[in-house]
Amino acid sequence: MAELPKRYDPKAVEPKWYQRWIDNRDFVANAKSSKPPFSIVMPPPNVTGVLTLGHVLNNTIQDILARRARMQGFEVLWLPGMDHAGIGTQTAVEKYLRRTENKTRHDLGREEFLQRVLEWQDKHGGIIIEQLKRLGCSCDWTRQRYTLDHAYAAAVKKAFVDLYQRGLIYRGRRMINWDPAAQTALSDEEIVSKPQKGNLYFVRYEIVEEPGRFLEVATTRPETIMADTAMAFHPSDKRYADLLGKHAWRPLAREKIPIIADDAIDPEFGTGVLKVTPAHDVVDFEIGQRHNLPIIDVLHLDGRINCPAVPELNGLDRFEAREKAAQLLQARGALAKMEPYENNVGFSDRSDVPIEPRISEQWFLRYPKTKEALAVVRDHLIRFFPVHWEKVYAQWLENIRDWCISRQVWWGHRIPAWYAKSQIPSSKSQIYVGVAPPNDPENWVQDADTLDTWFSSWLWAYETMDQETRKKFYPTSVLVTAADIIFFWVARMVIAGLEFEPGKSSTTEDNIPFHHVFFTSIVRDQQGRKMSKSLGNSPDPLELIDKYGADGLRFGLMRIAPTGQDIRFDEKQIEEGRNFATKLWNAARFRQMHGPSDPAPKIDTQALSIFAVEVLARLNETIDAVETAYREYQFNIVAQRLYDFVWSDYCDWFVEAAKTDIFGEDDAKKKSALAVMDFVLSAISRLLHPFMPHLTEELWFLLGFGKASIQFAAPPQKVGLGEVEDIPGKRQLVLAVYQTVQAGRNLRAESNLPPNRKIRFILRAESKAIFNQIPTLTRFLNAEEVELNPKYQAAAGTPVAITPLGEIFMAIDAADKARERERLDREIAKIENDLQTVEGKLQNSSFTDRAPAAVVEEHRRRLADFTAQLGK
RNA sequence: GGGCGGUUAGCUCAGUGGUAGAGCAUCUCGUUUACACCGAGAGGGUCGGGGGUUCGAAACCCUCACCGCCCACCA
Numbered sequence: 020m021a022e023l024p025k026r027y028d029p030k031a032v033e034p035k036w037y038q039r040w041i042d043n044r045d046f047v048a049n050a051k052s053s054k055p056p057f058s059i060v061m062p063p064p065n066v067t068g069v070l071t072l073g074h075v076l077n078n079t080i081q082d083i084l085a086r087r088a089r090m091q092g093f094e095v096l097w098l099p100g101m102d103h104a105g106i107g108t109q110t111a112v113e114k115y116l117r118r119t120e121n122k123t124r125h126d127l128g129r130e131e132f133l134q135r136v137l138e139w140q141d142k143h144g145g146i147i148i149e150q151l152k153r154l155g156c157s158c159d160w161t162r163q164r165y166t167l168d169h170a171y172a173a174a175v176k177k178a179f180v181d182l183y184q185r186g187l188i189y190r191g192r193r194m195i196n197w198d199p200a201a202q203t204a205l206s207d208e209e210i211v212s213k214p215q216k217g218n219l220y221f222v223r224y225e226i227v228e229e230p231g232r233f234l235e236v237a238t239t240r241p242e243t244i245m246a247d248t249a250m251a252f253h254p255s256d257k258r259y260a261d262l263l264g265k266h267a268w269r270p271l272a273r274e275k276i277p278i279i280a281d282d283a284i285d286p287e288f289g290t291g292v293l294k295v296t297p298a299h300d301v302v303d304f305e306i307g308q309r310h311n312l313p314i315i316d317v318l319h320l321d322g323r324i325n326c327p328a329v330p331e332l333n334g335l336d337r338f339e340a341r342e343k344a345a346q347l348l349q350a351r352g353a354l355a356k357m358e359p360y361e362n363n364v365g366f367s368d369r370s371d372v373p374i375e376p377r378i379s380e381q382w383f384l385r386y387p388k389t390k391e392a393l394a395v396v397r398d399h400l401i402r403f404f405p406v407h408w409e410k411v412y413a414q415w416l417e418n419i420r421d422w423c424i425s426r427q428v429w430w431g432h433r434i435p436a437w438y439a440k441s442q443i444p445s446s447k448s449q450i451y452v453g454v455a456p457p458n459d460p461e462n463w464v465q466d467a468d469t470l471d472t473w474f475s476s477w478l479w480a481y482e483t484m485d486q487e488t489r490k491k492f493y494p495t496s497v498l499v500t501a502a503d504i505i506f507f508w509v510a511r512m513v514i515a516g517l518e519f520e521p522g523k524s525s526t527t528e529d530n531i532p533f534h535h536v537f538f539t540s541i542v543r544d545q546q547g548r549k550m551s552k553s554l555g556n557s558p559d560p561l562e563l564i565d566k567y568g569a570d571g572l573r574f575g576l577m578r579i580a581p582t583g584q585d586i587r588f589d590e591k592q593i594e595e596g597r598n599f600a601t602k603l604w605n606a607a608r609f610r611q612m613h614g615p616s617d618p619a620p621k622i623d624t625q626a627l628s629i630f631a632v633e634v635l636a637r638l639n640e641t642i643d644a645v646e647t648a649y650r651e652y653q654f655n656i657v658a659q660r661l662y663d664f665v666w667s668d669y670c671d672w673f674v675e676a677a678k679t680d681i682f683g684e685d686d687a688k689k690k691s692a693l694a695v696m697d698f699v700l701s702a703i704s705r706l707l708h709p710f711m712p713h714l715t716e717e718l719w720f721l722l723g724f725g726k727a728s729i730q731f732a733a734p735p736q737k738v739g740l741g742e743v744e745d746i747p748g749k750r751q752l753v754l755a756v757y758q759t760v761q762a763g764r765n766l767r768a769e770s771n772l773p774p775n776r777k778i779r780f781i782l783r784a785e786s787k788a789i790f791n792q793i794p795t796l797t798r799f800l801n802a803e804e805v806e807l808n809p810k811y812q813a814a815a816g817t818p819v820a821i822t823p824l825g826e827i828f829m830a831i832d833a834a835d836k837a838r839e840r841e842r843l844d845r846e847i848a849k850i851e852n853d854l855q856t857v858e859g860k861l862q863n864s865s866f867t868d869r870a871p872a873a874v875v876e877e878h879r880r881r882l883a884d885f886t887a888q889l890g891k
Numbered sequence: 892g893g894g895c896g897g898u899u900a901g902c903u904c905a906g907u908g909g910u911a912g913a914g915c916a917u918c919u920c921g922u923u924u925a926c927a928c929c930g931a932g933a934g935g936g937u938c939g940g941g942g943g944u945u946c947g948a949a950a951c952c953c954u955c956a957c958c959g960c961c962c963a964c965c966a
Contacts, residue, residue: 025926212963219966238966285965293966302964362966376964407895411961414894418962502961541960571928578914579903584896585959587903591915598928609925659905659913674925761932767920768932774921801923801931 023611023721027604029568033713037155045730046157048096050491057093058492059085060480061158062500062508063102063166067111067143070150072542072550072588073501075560076580079573080539080654081499082156083709087649088496089157090705090734096492097157098483099148100164105431105472106201106369112139112430129429129467136430150561155569155712157730164483166475167432174482175475176435176454178519183436183452187385188424190436190450194304195423197377199322199337200370203427204381206471207420208506210374212363219289219360220345223353224250227266227275234259234267234278235355237289239362240299241348242340245272245326248312249295254280256291270353271344272328281306301376314378322375337375382425382434382468388517389416395513395531404537404652405582408502415506424471431469440464477511480532481521490523497535509536537652540586550588563593570711571597577710578658582651599662600714603707606670607718610696613681616722620697624742626687628680630795631695632743633753634673637664638702639737645706658710665703672757673699679795697722702735755823756792760799762820766829767800770818777803784825785809 040046048058059081064074085097109124112135116122124132151158164171182188196205220241223233234250250267252259259278266275283302284293297307298316307314317326324332324340331347332340348354365374393416395401396409403409425434439449440462451457456465481493494516500509512532516522522529542550542557550557563572575596580586610616622635641664648656677696680688701724708715708729719729740746763780772778780802782789790807797805811828813819818829 023925026928236966240966283964288965296966300964300966302966305964363963405896410895414962505961543959567928581904584904589903589915592903594928595914601928602926605926605929607925612925656905663913670926671930764931765933771920774931775923776921777923 023604023608025605025608027568027601027714027717029570029600029713030565032717033153033155033569036713036716037152040157040728040730041160043728044161045728046095046097046159047161048098048159048488048492049094050487052094052491054092054094056096056492056496057085057088058096058098058495059497059499060483060495061097061099062498062504063100063164063476063479064147065104065107066101066140066145066165067104067108068147070147070154070560071557072560072576073539074147074151075154075572076542076576076586077499077501077539078151078154078156079577079710080537080652082154082573082712083577083654084497084499085157086709086712086730087734089730090708090732092733094491095157096159096162096488098162098164099151099156099158099160100479100483101145101148101166102472102476103165103167103431105426105428105469106203107472108136108140109428109430110201110369112136115139124429132429153561153564153569154573157712162483162488166472166479171475171478171482172432173454174478175432175470178478178515179435179470179474180452180454181519182384182387185387187387188382189385190380190382192378192380193383193423194301194376195379195381196365196367197320197375197379198367198370198372199318199320199375200372201367201428202320204379204423204425205367205369205374206423206473209368210365211368212365214361215364215373216359216361218345219358220348221290221355221357222270222294222348223355224267224270224294226262226278227268229265234262234292235290236292236294238294239360240296240341241271241344242324242332242335242337243296243299243317244270244294244344244348245329245332246296246298246315246317247276247294248297248307248315249276249310250278251281251284251293251295251306252278252291253284253286254282256280256284256286258291270348270351271332272326277310277312279306279310281309298378299376304376304378316378318375318377322372381423382436383421384424384474385421386419386514388514389419391517391527392416392510392513395517395527400528401513401531401533402535404535408505408536408538411502412505412510415510422471424474425466425468426471427467428469431472432475434466434468434470436466437463438466473507473511476508477515478519479508480512480516481519489521493522494529494531495533497537498533499537499539501541502538503541505538535652540580540582540584542586542588544588558588558590563590567593567597568600568713570714571600574599574658574707574710577654578662580655582653582655599666600711602670603665603703603711603714603718606665606674607700607722609674610693610700611722613693616697616700616724617694618723618725620694620701620724622694622698622738623691624740626691627695627743628677628688628692629749629753629792630673630676631691632740632746632749634668634695634699635738635740636746636750637668638699638735639740641668642702642706642735642737661703661706661710665707669699669703675799676753676756676795679798683794697724698738700724704729705732705735708732752788752792756796756799759796759822759824759827762822763796763800763802763827763829766818766820766827770829770831772831774801777801779803779830780805781811781813781828781830782807782825783809783811783828786824789824 061081062077081097085095089095113124116124116135127135148163179188196207196210198205217239219237219239221235221237222241222244223235226232226234236250247269262278263280265278267278269276283306284291295303295306295312297304297312297314299318317324318337319325322337324335324337326333332343335343345354345357366372367374393413396403396412403412435452435454437451437457451463457463480495481489484493498509516530516532517527520530544550544556548556560572567575572593573596575593578596579592641660644660645657648660677692680692683689700722704715704718704724716729719725725732767774767778780800782805784807793805793807813828818831820827
């Protein structure tokens with residue numbers, strides 16, 4: 020076997036193994052296998068997405084789970100795929116068209132536009148899948164799916180038709196969230212509220228029946244006054260009680276409107292009077308319904324004012340119109356005052372513009388099975404990790420409202436509904452809903468809208484599987500996702516599973532989409548901001564892979580990913596991951612320099628050195644700790660325990676201690692030490708394989724453990740140390756030796772003796788057991804000799820430390836003392852010189868960087884320090 | 892307004908009743924044949940504030956402050 024290079028080279032190793040795994044079809048799931056199933060469906064990234072650190076985290080976790088399950092003997096399915104991302108993709112293409120051709124989608128028309136999207140998708144789509152392969156993801160690529168696949172699209176249509184026939188999907192004219200930029204309806208979940216600075220306008224409405232008397236109202240939206248159809252106050256509000264039933268003059272688009280009383284009004288806010296604008300506000304709409312008020316819509320779809328009656332405002336953008344309306348009111352004496360005001364405004368998550376509540380004819384889903392969905396999580400048929408997300412989930416389901424599923428977007432699943440041509444555009448038109456067009460298509464026209472992307476994703480847990488696959492692998496074992504899509508996706512998938520019952524029986528257990536949900540952290544930058552493309556604060560994972568290797572990136576990221584908290588990303592952590600890979604590599608390299616490893620390492624418990632007992636006991640503890648942490652999805656703890664075991668327990672202590680035997684004359688001892696190394700290296704390779712698949716496979720191969728890939732090697736079992744005598748005694752002795760080593764090293768450092776200088780130590784103790792450990796102590800301390808002398812009488816001033824083994828003395832000879840003196844003299848001379856320079860500069864006042872007094876002070880202090888040492 | 896997290900060394904984080912920890916960073920020393928992507932040593936924290944429970948609190952309870960997230964129709 021050729022000697023390994025000093026450094027592990029991921030660039031050479033990682034692609035090689037990945038290709039081999041693919042060629043061997045190692046990731047392909049066999050639905051006919053007799054092994055127990057383990058399955059994960061990948062949260063489908065957007066088709067035109069590129070890899071972010073969030074994806075790296077999420078998919079590394081899934082890969083760890085998949086690889087671990089494979090080693091444990093499960094038949095593993097990790098099903099990958101992509102999402103068409105309706106609005107997102109369409110917006111990207113529209114932006115591109117505007118930039119390059121200065122055209123809108125309407126200029127091109129639906130057919131042509133969709134053609135362009137397909138071209139865009141061919142060019143930019145699927146990149147992320149290739150990037151996931153660089154990361155080492157062990158997905159079954161033969162089963163890769165897309166939310167627009169033919170079969171998948173058919174399933175989406177069928178789900179729509181089924182729910183329509185069950186009366187759960189309906190078309191209705193209702194208040195929805197309108198995105199004036201994307202010009203589509205959105206669901207409640209796609210709205211984020213943000214505090215907005217604006218003004219509170221106090222507007223005076225004259226009472227029709229009592230000219231000269233005014234009703235004052237506080238509003239943030241004077242541009243919608245033309246759409247007011249009533250004034251309202253709280254029924255118990257005595258200030259206005261006498262006005263009930265009377266009328267007010269609407270100051271813009273002057274008109275009489277009724278004055279009403281409604282419980283929804285807060286008497287404490289503003290003047291206690293609300294202008295009721297049913298077309299442009301959710302609460303107002305409800306009030307309007309209760310009082311049978313007319314609905315006047317004064318906005319175009321793009322957010323411009325649509326009100327020819329007020330030409331000054333007509334056609335203006337809503338925000339310009341707001342200021343203009345205030346000016347108009349002022350000019351007419353209808354504006355009492357204006358106050359700066361901050362309130363929460365709903366923004367489109369997609370376009371980042373304020374949404375416009377608006378009455379619109381849309382398709383809605385009345386969620387089925389909400390109680391059941393609540394129950395399966397409450398009763399832990401589905402378990403959440405961390406558990407506190409259960410509460411968030413429950414809160415949403417308990418306050419659930421119908422889901423607006425239609426989008427005025429072209430890219431996506433077109434709604435399988437047709438309207439009788441003869442009756443268009445009446446909203447009462449006869450509707451045909453079916454998976455196939457009507458038999459007489461010439462008489463019908465299909466609904467122009469598409470479905471919310473999530474209306475296709477919510478079937479992802481099972482529509483990605485064929486019947487045979489589903490029978491074996493559904494429900495899936497675990498879902499790994501970020502908590503920000505708990506409503507969008509997680510909750511809806513639960514509902515879909517319970518409603519459509521894709522499982523092998525109709526029991527709840529067979530139909531939930533997953534047994535566990537693990538919510539990952541969110542990756543943030545060092546200022547705590549969420550990583551995002553627009554901020555440009557997200558490092559390119561591929562560059563990190565180039566720099567540190569996929570395994571280094573994976574391990575580094577996992578070690579800092581706490582459960583239930585966000586990650587503060589720091590590239591340093593990834594560097595540590597890379598360093599750890601190199602450390603492990605070198606540990607293996609050291610073993611390999613002493614001859615070939617045993618392909619199936621076994622432990623002869625009778626031959627073990629005390630240090631071997633210690634490291635094996637620690638290995639057992641590590642195996643236990645790792646197992647426990649996995650059960651709670653605490654990947655950071657798994658990573659940290661393995662890191663500590665490899666670096667500290669194995670490399671720093673055991674390997675160093677074992678060198679006594681390895682470089683010694685006793686063949687039996689040497690053999691035993693090497694066997695323990697083989698055993699431990701084999702174990703840690705397997706323990707680390709889920710985190711660092713490429714490196715561990717390479718080591719597995721180079722060290723010759725097992726004939727087959729490490730991917731299917733069984734996880735290491737704890738070593739049976741039962742036959743070893745007096746384990747606690749041995750371990751205690753090892754700890755005592757290690758503590759003595761630390762004490763000795765400390766003596767050396769305190770006396771400023773370089774680590775490489777051979778010196779003599781005297782251990783004042785008497786014990787046969789200690790006598791056997793003297794060579795190892797000598798090695799650890801890099802000593803010329805460690806003398807065991809129970810009667811040692813030290814000269815005054817000999818450095819000494821107390822250890823569990825006894826007192827350890829360090830013998831310094833005259834030469835050492837002389838050299839130390841020389842060193843101190845040199846230091847003093849240097850500082851005196853510096854001090855002179857500083858004081859010189861001080862006089863020329865040529866100081867720029869630091870406070871000169873502080874520098875002088877520091878030098879004086881160091882000088883005193885060294886002089887004191889010299890005195891000793 | 893309600894809910895949920897968090898506040899421990901300069902930084903990132905462990906630590907759920909018993910002597911405050913790790914890695915990185917800092918400082919000192921070192922190329923002693925696995926590894927300088929390394930080794931050895933050192934310094935550094937009144938565990939956000941206040942109160943309580945307890946023989947004993949970073950941890951349990953109360954309260955306050957600050958940071959972050961989610962939900963909610965105060966115009």
